[in-house]
Amino acid sequence: MTTYLLITAVVIFACVFLSKVSSRLGIPMLLAFILLGMLFGSDGILKIPFDNYAFAEQICTVALIFIMFYGGFGTNWQQAKSVAVKAGLLSTAGVVITAALTGVFCHYALHIAWVESMLIGALIGSTDAASVFSVLRSKRLSLRYNTASLLEVESGSNDPCAYMLTVTFIAIAQGSASGGQIGLLIVKQMLFGIFFWWVDRSSCSAAVEKN
Numbered sequence: 123m124t125t126y127l128l129i130t131a132v133v134i135f136a137c138v139f140l141s142k143v144s145s146r147l148g149i150p151m152l153l154a155f156i157l158l159g160m161l162f163g164s165d166g167i168l169k170i171p172f173d174n175y176a177f178a179e180q181i182c183t184v185a186l187i188f189i190m191f192y193g194g195f196g197t198n199w200q201q202a203k204s205v206a207v208k209a210g211l212l213s214t215a216g217v218v219i220t221a222a223l224t225g226v227f228c229h230y231a232l233h234i235a236w237v238e239s240m241l242i243g244a245l246i247g248s249t250d251a252a253s254v255f256s257v258l259r260s261k262r263l264s265l266r267y268n269t270a271s272l273l274e275v276e277s278g279s280n281d282p283c284a285y286m287l288t289v290t291f292i293a294i295a296q297g298s299a300s301g302g303q304i305g306l307l308i309v310k311q312m313l314f315g316i317f318f319w320w321v322d323r324s325s326c327s328a329a330v331e332k333n
Contacts, residue, residue: 129170133162152250186281205272212272213248213280221247221287237295244287248280249273286311 140154164171172178202209224243228234234242254277265273286308293299299307 133158186285189281192278202271202275205268205275209272209275209279212276214283216276217247217280217283218287221284237291241288241291241295244284244291247287248284249277282315 136158137155140158141151143149144151144154160166162168162170221240221243224247225236225240228239228242229236232239254273290304290308293304
């Protein structure tokens with residue numbers, strides 16, 4: 123247990139150090155983190171074996187929650203209001219179209235089955251929120267026509283669509299659910315999301331009015 127805590131502390135310290143170095147050198151911070159992971163991995167210098175994929179999935183799920191929360195919490199609604207419709211289209215229809223085109227390319231260019239091709243498209247069909255936020259805010263880019271707000275809102279809101287596509291094609295690949303069951307599940311998830319959004323919005327509005 124002490125070894126794991128020590129390794130975790132070293133990794134966190136190295137990430138903080140690399141974030142400072144990468145910002146000064148103009149290197150993308152995520153690229154520095156990837157290189158750090160390669161150094162710590164089984165093929166790197168430290169030769170740390172890691173094959174616990176279930177644990178990695180749990181870590182990624184928790185990280186995704188923080189990324190999605192940060193995307194919504196750090197977005198200025200006054201600036202994002204004017205691009206909300208465009209961002210919504212990009213984060214839904216845009217992700218679906220990108221995933222579909224990528225899947226078609228993988229099927230014909232790499233000769234992969236349709237389900238696996240569409241799964242690859244779903245995995246890479248959305249922009250990475252952490253990358254977009256890092257580039258826009260660290261470089262302090264002054265983009266015209268509210269492009270920065272559009273990119274931030276889109277990158278912070280496209281994860282649910284990409285996640286549903288990924289889960290859908292995984293279920294199809296495993297044969298654990300039919301097309302009708304998956305469609306019904308997606309509709310239920312959307313209705314649940316709208317319901318809880320309305321409940322949270324009403325509760326927060328009532329609490330603010332009382333104070």
